[in-house]
Amino acid sequence: MNYAKRVHSPYGDGSLAGDLSLAVVRFARRLRGRRENKLVSLTQLSALSTLHHEGPMTPGALAAAERVRPPSMTRVIASLSDLGMIKREPHPTDGRQAIVTLAPAGMEVVTExxxxxxxxxxxxxxxxxxxxxxxxxxxxxxxxxxxxxxxx
Amino acid sequence: MNYAKRVHSPYGDGSLAGDLSLAVVRFARRLRGRRENKLVSLTQLSALSTLHHEGPMTPGALAAAERVRPPSMTRVIASLSDLGMIKREPHPTDGRQAIVTLAPAGMEVVTExxxxxxxxxxxxxxxxxxxxxxxxxxxxxxxxxxxxxxxx
DNA sequence: TATTGTTATACTCTATAACTATA
DNA sequence: TATAGTTATAGAGTATAACAATA
Structure with missing residues (x-):
């Protein structure tokens, strides 16, 4: 494969969208399947990773960052909290919100x-x-x- | 971004594996979420697409092509059969196996x-x-x- | 009223283990 | 015995709808 020399495909050839989505989905399936016997799932790891990179944030912000709906993130947060990998702290000014932070165990897991x-x-x-x-x-x-x- | 001129990153910089897997998983999540109100799911479409590209095959071969376990493919095949998108035919020489083929409705759906x-x-x-x-x-x-x- | 988050519920996707039928 | 496939069961991941608490 010589990428540098290939001529650009025409603007609307169309097959890219189909090929790309199938390849991405199969690859993602493979990545998830590779996680048996791991401490956290790929979904959990993704959330921990976001907290690691971007720091403490509210559940809503984390849901937006991960591109899932709030109820889905609620479950991820609950599972990670049960594992002691994150902590929930009260929001300083808004009683409705919370601040989710990475606990030491979570930091360790992200790295490992x-x-x-x-x-x-x-x-x-x-x-x-x-x-x-x-x-x-x-x-x-x-x-x-x-x-x-x-x-x- | 100028891709052509960038110097190769060092062999083992390591972050590629992590970045790639997170990006792929998030992208796949997005692709799946985009399929509300569609006739078939992305998993079903992927199987139909494989049958379309590679022709009739056994459930086992289809499971291998899709990189899922046989029981998972059994369910996908059953759901697609219920929808009239594939047909099951007896294997000509081996009574244990079956041949899964794309029905006209399935062909139409793949295209659409x-x-x-x-x-x-x-x-x-x-x-x-x-x-x-x-x-x-x-x-x-x-x-x-x-x-x-x-x-x- | 509007916003943030949770609870209740349900569906899809995938897996392992156990079973059936055929080779 | 070995192989192909199915059934039974379970768990992860995600969503929508309805609710509670706070702004």
Whole structure:
């Protein structure tokens, strides 16, 4: 595969949307399946990771960041709280809200799980060429940009 | 973003695996959530799409192609059969197996759903640069390659 | 009234374990 | 015995609708 030299496909060739969504869904299925015997699920890890990167926030903000509905995040927060990985603190000025913070156990898990998850995926990535890895790095930026632009 | 000129990141920088898996999972979540009021789910569509691309096959082969366990595929097949989108036919030589084929209704749905799904994703993709779309096209190839290389 | 969050409920997706039928 | 597939069961993840508490 020579990415640099390939001519751009026409604007509306259409197959990209279909191919991309199938590939992403199958890959995500695979990533989730790889998590047996782990302390937290990928959904939980994703929430912990967001708290790690962006700091304490309200449940609503965390739901928005993770792009799930508030009731879904309520359950994720409850499960992580049961595991002692996050703490709920009262909001300083608004009694309706709460502030969710990463507990020490959660911080530890984020670090360990990120390392563990890399174990198998990094093995796969290591077999790719530097160009292919760069492509995937760019993809992370593009997917996050697309997600950020989809506000509804 | 200028993808072509960027220097390759060092071999083992490690963050790619973590960033990629989080981005993929969030994107997949978004894709699934976009399917309300659709005739078939993304899982069902994925199976129909495989039958469309690769032709009739046994439930076991379909499970392998979709990278799910046989019992999971049994349920997908049953639901698609209830919807009249696939047909089960006896295997010519092995009484244990069956051959799953795409029914006319299934063929129609694959075509229509692929078009419908593109409606929103294509809107997003259209806002990207040609370089960014090429990056995503390459990513589809890379992800499928990684999935194909992970046989266990 | 509007907003934030939770509870109640239900559906989809996937898995493991145990079973049936055929090879 | 081994293989292909199904059934039974369970758990994770997500959603909508209805509710409670606070602004």
């Amino acid at each position: 799980e990120l390392a563990a998850r890399k174990a198998w995926l990094s093995d796969r990535l290591r077999e790719l060429t530097p160009d292919e890895r760069d492509t995937l790095r760019d993809t992370v930026l593009i997917l996050n940009k697309v997600l950020a632009d989809t506000e509804d | 759903e692929l078009a419908a799904r593109k409606a929103w994703l294509s809107d997003r993709l259209r806002e990207l640069t040609p370089d960014e779309r090429d990056t995503l096209r390459d990513t589809v190839l890379i992800l499928n390659k990684v999935l194909a290389d992970t046989e266990d």
